[in-house]
Amino acid sequence: MNPAKKFAAGNLKPDDFSITDLSDEIRVDQLSQTLLKRFHQHLLDIDKLNPLEAGSMAGGIDYFLRDYVIDSLRANIFSITASQVRGFAGNWYIHRNLEPNMKELGAILKGVAAFYRYCSLNGWLDSGITEEIVAVCADLDFYRGRIDSFH
16 A cells, blocks of 8 residues: 555554655655644644634644755654754744744744644654654744844
């Protein structure tokens, strides 16, 4: 069974998100879109978030995963470290955007933290790594300082 069908059937395996070549990158991007839809639905149904907040969080993690992790790092979304999240927020995001700002970055990081908690809840990521990622996402003063020094 191909990974997309296994995923649709609920048989997600983190190894299905490994990238070694361009075809893997395309496949992982598509799998990630499906996973992000599930995450968004989880935010609405289980976490009982309003649609605007759930959409903002899903959009934030979408940007992080698809633009940074998959496209730029070409990494498995389940192999991300807290230092890579810090590198994204403290450097990559700031240098890749015309007008980096804390409102946008804060929303992205909120989505990143919630997504990796969701992954941990589903057994796809170790809870220790998740807590490290969540802590890095909460370091907003550091990122504010980085953005201010950039401007």
